[in-house]
Amino acid sequence: MIVTALKPLDEILELISPYSHILIAGCDGCTQPPRGIREARTLSQLLELGGKRRGKDFKFKVTTVVKQCDSVLTASALKPQIEGVEAVLSLACGIGPQMAAELFPDIPVLPAQNTHFMGEEKREEGILLENCSACGDCILALTGGICPVTRCAKGLLNGACGGARNGKCEMNPERDCTWELIFERLERLGKLDNIKEFRPPRNYQAKAWRLTP
Amino acid sequence: MTEAITGGGVAVKINEEYCSRCSICRSLCPFEAITKDAEAGKVVLDIEKCQVCGICYSACPARAIDTIYYDLDSLINYLKKAKSKYGSQALIIMCKGSAPDFAEVEGLFGVSNFIPLSVPCVGRISDEMFLKAIEMGISEIYVLACDEDYCRFERGSPLAGRRILALNRLLEQLGYGKEAITLKRNSLKVKVDKDLCISCGNCVFYCPYHAPRLESEEGISVDLDACKGCGLCIVMCPAFALELENWERERISALIPGLLAEMKPPKLLVFRCQWAFFPPLDGKLSPNIRVIDLPCAARVDTIHILGALQKGADGVLVVACSEDDCKQEKAGGKAQRLVAKLNERLSQIGFQDRLHFCSIAPRDPEQWDKELRQFRQKIEAISEGKRK
Numbered sequence: 001m002i003v004t005a006l007k008p009l010d011e012i013l014e015l016i017s018p019y020s021h022i023l024i025a026g027c028d029g030c031t032q033p034p035r036g037i038r039e040a041r042t043l044s045q046l047l048e049l050g051g052k053r054r055g056k057d058f059k060f061k062v063t064t065v066v067k068q069c070d071s072v073l074t075a076s077a078l079k080p081q082i083e084g085v086e087a088v089l090s091l092a093c094g095i096g097p098q099m100a101a102e103l104f105p106d107i108p109v110l111p112a113q114n115t116h117f118m119g120e121e122k123r124e125e126g127i128l129l130e131n132c133s134a135c136g137d138c139i140l141a142l143t144g145g146i147c148p149v150t151r152c153a154k155g156l157l158n159g160a161c162g163g164a165r166n167g168k169c170e171m172n173p174e175r176d177c178t179w180e181l182i183f184e185r186l187e188r189l190g191k192l193d194n195i196k197e198f199r200p201p202r203n204y205q206a207k208a209w210r211l212t213p
Numbered sequence: 214m215t216e217a218i219t220g221g222g223v224a225v226k227i228n229e230e231y232c233s234r235c236s237i238c239r240s241l242c243p244f245e246a247i248t249k250d251a252e253a254g255k256v257v258l259d260i261e262k263c264q265v266c267g268i269c270y271s272a273c274p275a276r277a278i279d280t281i282y283y284d285l286d287s288l289i290n291y292l293k294k295a296k297s298k299y300g301s302q303a304l305i306i307m308c309k310g311s312a313p314d315f316a317e318v319e320g321l322f323g324v325s326n327f328i329p330l331s332v333p334c335v336g337r338i339s340d341e342m343f344l345k346a347i348e349m350g351i352s353e354i355y356v357l358a359c360d361e362d363y364c365r366f367e368r369g370s371p372l373a374g375r376r377i378l379a380l381n382r383l384l385e386q387l388g389y390g391k392e393a394i395t396l397k398r399n400s401l402k403v404k405v406d407k408d409l410c411i412s413c414g415n416c417v418f419y420c421p422y423h424a425p426r427l428e429s430e431e432g433i434s435v436d437l438d439a440c441k442g443c444g445l446c447i448v449m450c451p452a453f454a455l456e457l458e459n460w461e462r463e464r465i466s467a468l469i470p471g472l473l474a475e476m477k478p479p480k481l482l483v484f485r486c487q488w489a490f491f492p493p494l495d496g497k498l499s500p501n502i503r504v505i506d507l508p509c510a511a512r513v514d515t516i517h518i519l520g521a522l523q524k525g526a527d528g529v530l531v532v533a534c535s536e537d538d539c540k541q542e543k544a545g546g547k548a549q550r551l552v553a554k555l556n557e558r559l560s561q562i563g564f565q566d567r568l569h570f571c572s573i574a575p576r577d578p579e580q581w582d583k584e585l586r587q588f589r590q591k592i593e594a595i596s597e598g599k600r601k
Contacts, residue, residue: 009561026451028411034451036411038516045519050562064452066411123418 001030002093003119003128006043007112012089013050015110019086021059024112025078025100027092029067032121032128035091035113037064043091043112061085068096075103082107137203142194144185149202152178157199222281224265224576227258231277238269238278243367264538265491265575266366267337282491282575283332288342291494292349295328303327303353304346308335308370309487310442310508311359311399313459321397322355333491333575336369343380343394354394363400363441365488365540370398401458401508402440403447407432409454416446416455421542443541444512448551460508462516469521472503479527479592481585484517486510486545489534489573490581501589510534511544515555518568522559528567528592530585535574545572566591 006012016022026040033039044060051058065077068090078088078100087108090096094115101109117130133150139157140147149155153171159179163170169177186192227238227247232255239247239256246262247269249255258269270278292304305318305327312318315329328351332338335358346354356377364370377396384393403424410432416425417433424439425446433454444457456462473480477500485492485504492504507513510533518529531552533545552570559568569591571584 006558009558013562028413028452034411034413034415036413036451037453038451042515042519045516045523046558046562049519049522049559049564053563 001032001119001121003116003130004031004035004093004113005116007114009046009050012043012110012112013047013054013056016047016058016087016089017054017056019108020057021084021086022061022089023078023081023085023087024060024062024089025068025091025096026062026064027068027090027096028064029069029092031091031093031113032119037062039091040064043089065092065096068092068099071099071103074099078103135202139199142197142199143182144189144191144194146178146182146185148178148182151181157202222578223260223279224282224578225258225260225263225267225270225278225280227256228277228279229255231275232256233275233277235274237272237274241268241272241368241372243268243369260576262537263576264366264488266334266369267332268334268366268369268372271337271339271342272372281578283337283494285339285342285345287494288330288338289345289349291330292328292346292351294495295330296349296351299326299328301326301328302351303355304330304351305355305357306330306332306335306338307357308359308364309333309506310365311363311401312357313399313401314464317459318357321357321399322395324353324355327355333488334364334366334369335373336364336366336371338373338376340376340380343376347384347389347393356394356396358396358398360398360400401442401460402437403435403442403444404456404458405433405435406454406456409452411452411454413451415449415451419445419449419547421445421544441541443509443544444507445509445541445544445547447512448514457508457512460512462514465505465514465517466520468505469517469526470524472505473521473524473526475500476503477501479589479596480525481528481530481589481592482521482526483530483532484510484513485532486534486548488538488540489532489575490578491575502585509539509541509544510548511541513548513551515551518552518555522564522567527596528569528588530588531568531570532581532584533570533572535572538574566595 024040024044026036028036040062044062048058061081063081066073068074087110088100089110089112090100091112097109097111118132119128120131121128131147131150135149148159152159153169154161160177164177164180167177167180169175186194234254236249236256239249244262244264246259248257250257267280270280303324309331335356358370358373361371377394381393385391412427412432414427417427422439422441424436426434444460447455447457479501481502483504485506486509487506513531521529531548533548539545549570556568569588573581
């Protein structure tokens with residue numbers, strides 16, 4: 001899922017301060033923690049309280065979109081709500097405000113979230129891990145399902161670098177050396193030969209991939 | 214003290230002078246708070262383990278146990294007043310844990326006008342209390358208990374069942390008909406609106422009882438036999454797709470404006486785990502304090518806390534039961550985290566110190582008074598500061 005964090009409320013209050021009638025649009029999609037109708041309503045309550053403190057009387061409408069990254073779903077959810085709205089406050093990842101801005105070019109669309117990364121959620125431990133950086137050229141088949149592009153501090157394709165001490169990364173002794181993890185995993189899978197395979201420099205063109213009509 | 218909700222004193226005690234050392238209390242106590250001192254031959258209560266269910270009080274044949282909550286005298290006093298207030302001869306005794314609102318209770322028993330008596334556990338109502346009620350001219354007695362495996366005090370509901378069975382036999386012999394006391398069981402559980410579910414899996418993760426399942430494309434399904442009605446999933450659901458019977462979001466929201474309207478500043482609204490402290494039977498509270506009951510502190514909802522502040526509450530207090538007493542797999546801790554997170558956000562908009570969380574056990578009424586007093590002083594200081 002996409003890992004986001006709510007912006008500090010004073011920053012949001014500053015963003016919305018020029019407007020009075022604001023539509024808060026949640027997103028039921030992949031943001032974590034989920035930013036659906038509950039979060040939209042809670043945010044409206046907090047901003048209303050905070051607004052009063054600052055002598056502002058905001059009027060909020062709240063709604064949610066199945067996924068704000070989908071132009072059709074976003075249009076059908078937001079269009080019926082948009083009349084009389086001076087600004088849209090989006091609870092989605094960075095895609096959501098851009099989508100809404102495109103759909104409503106005359107209305108300012110403001111982000112309520114800071115978007116961090118695509119994450120893996122370990123619920124029991126309550127942690128979110130950035131394990132994929134969407135490089136567009138996946139080599140996980142060769143590395144035992146562990147991504148060195150994202151998880152190795154140096155992003156090495158042909159590790160290990162030799163700097164690790166006791167299995168820990170020389171850049172951050174709190175972190176495991178990703179290439180040691182890969183080695184252990186491949187050994188377990190009986191595929192240590194993979195490590196010998198030379199991986200040429202990545203194809204950075206892949207990052208420029210576009211959905212063509 | 215004006216804000217005192219309880220009268221103070223010792224919640225439960227065994228009066229050695231009257232104790233016949235029969236050990237019935239020890240055998241019934243669900244929490245092993247009563248032990249037998251083999252040498253002295255007497256029974257001893259460890260108040261730190263006591264959860265004040267009142268089962269021992271109701272069962273002691275020697276009336277050697279005293280409690281400050283809902284004892285026989287205060288129950289009888291309540292009945293006397295309520296009988297004329299409601300103008301009815303039908304009494305419905307409800308366990309707080311399982312009773313829906315009065316309109317639904319009415320439907321459940323088919324009684325249109327009745328004297329309501331909500332108690333933390335129907336297991337604390339003694340034989341004597343039933344007989345006194347009949348003596349007072351109460352002609353119909355109905356008891357709404359939790360399902361046995363749902364009983365928050367483990368043995369309260371089964372005991373009430375056995376007690377009523379025995380009493381009914383006795384009353385039949387005395388000529389009061391076959392079923393003088395009617396017993397029904399009810400448990401309040403989660404309801405799912407599949408149309409609203411976004412299949413995020415939050416409820417699956419948070420439910421302490423593994424009741425919700427997310428296995429198909431059709432969204433969530435809940436094993437109602439496993440649900441214990443704590444309400445944690447409801448506040449964790451980002452889509453408002455879940456509700457807890459009798460504790461619906463709108464129902465709780467609707468209570469807030471009325472309560473705030475009848476209060477005097479500083480207005481302190483308390484969200485109470487029903488088993489954290491027991492308010493007085495007559496419901497008389499200080500004009501600064503109103504209490505909204507929750508099935509468990511885990512049901513406390515940011516929507517309601519913020520709603521109360523929006524509508525003019527000066528302070529909101531969330532009261533969970535003490536962790537050792539939690540009837541819901543340490544769900545109070547979840548409420549504490551929710552309050553801490555919300556407090557972080559409130560302080561960003563200038564509402565710091567308006568929301569407070571505490572854990573209280575009914576065995577310690579003084580601690581509750583202390584928490585309340587301190588919170589009130591804090592809120593008064595904030596209001597003073599604003600006026601200056």
